[in-house]
Amino acid sequence: MKVYLDNGTTTQVAKEVLDEMSPYLKEKFGHPLSLYSLGQEAADAVENAQKTIAKTIDAAGEEIVFTSSATEANDLAIRGVAHANRKAGDRIITTKIENPSVLKPCEMLEKEGFKVDYVNVDSQGFVDLKQLQKLINKDTILVSMAHVNDEIGTIEPIEEVSKLLQEQKHKIYFHVNAAASYARVPVDVKQVGIDLLSLSAHKIHGPKGVGALYLREGAKIEPVTYGYISMFPLKPGTENVPAIVGFGKAAELAFDNFEKNVEHMRKLRDKLTDGIEKRVPYVVLHGPRGEKRSPSNVNYSFKYVEGESILLHLDLNGISVATGSACATRKLEPSHVLTAIGVIPEVSHGAIRFTLSRFNTSEEIDYVLNVLPKVIENLRKISPVKPGAF
């Protein structure tokens, strides 16, 4: 049996998405800036995708900018807002557990003289609101954080953060990275008060190569890449029309049955969680339980064994997962997220992340729960580290 449990990394493209995209890879190949009908057809398709996606987050179509990825959307949001508002201030606040696509732009800004503060999180990954509040001052222009953490599934209190920012006397832009939360946890940008929101297509059964940035109308921002003007002044370069069309369709499918999909994933999440805790000894859950956790995320450390070897043994059994173990990343350092929530390296080396989609089934979870305990047992047999060592 083949079981795909790495939907946090990428997802299978839904059939309806592929069908929707196909014409734009065949006869509907026009350029959106061309004035003749073939071009305008492409422009309409892009606008429809904007409208569809905007509706899912309570925004207007014109407030959606298509990028090549959520990574690019994050970079544009952070550096674009920082540069455009430098005269107003030079302080940025983010957290210690952000994705590299947020941390790297912040690092670059620090090299340019901006001051970036990285807020701490507690042992479950929740951001320290008190510390965040203390860090806000007259020079703060931007706060950037994930809605849901991609490694451990923590649902952050973005409503509270937004309230804090709105209480300030000057404008502080609020950027939320929703790559891991879109289609799993609802977000209403108007109601919450969000200025910028990053979205990813290939995490919701859309194609790779397209993401989006929601940008509230009136927000002051500069482009970070330059070139030929497209439909989107902030993102030059010919629009990836087929992928954009696919993104729109993927969003439509995900939100058509939002509650049902979420409930389905949550049931499987809980089944997997219960099963692991019942059948495998010496495990450590990372991130919170229940309502404050993404419905599609499960992350455990299996003590006394190492993540990459677990991953490969599961792969031999047809199961795909992710690991934050140092060996598996090219840097040979343990996951910065697990380190930030206080997990010791010995334990973070044994971490496995399982991420669900609406396509996973109960039978698949049964299969995983059958295979996993044996894999762990066998690896523990050949491990020099015995229970109790840590």
Add this chain to the structure above:
Amino acid sequence: MKDPTVSVVEGDPQCGDMYQMFLKIENDRIIDAKFLSFGCAANIATGSVTTELAKGTTIDEAEKISIKDIAKELGLPAVKMHCAVLAYKALRKAIKEYREKKSASG
């Protein structure tokens, strides 16, 4: 392994890379070599290759097994070289301990 002649540990779980290596030695010849591993696939593979290379050799021959020998057997990529280094160190540590034990017992 029952009654290993020497058993050494190299690396630690904090690094995510660790071996326990066991050698059975008779008349200065390694008649059996086994290992326990805490680490990735490359870690397990290099442990296996190293013990295989060491089996049947004399202590002097085993001492000549280089990191290159280990890595070449597997075609290790650069990022996994540290596993070969660790296995090599474990083997050398085991040999050294054997020699020390031997001279101590006279």
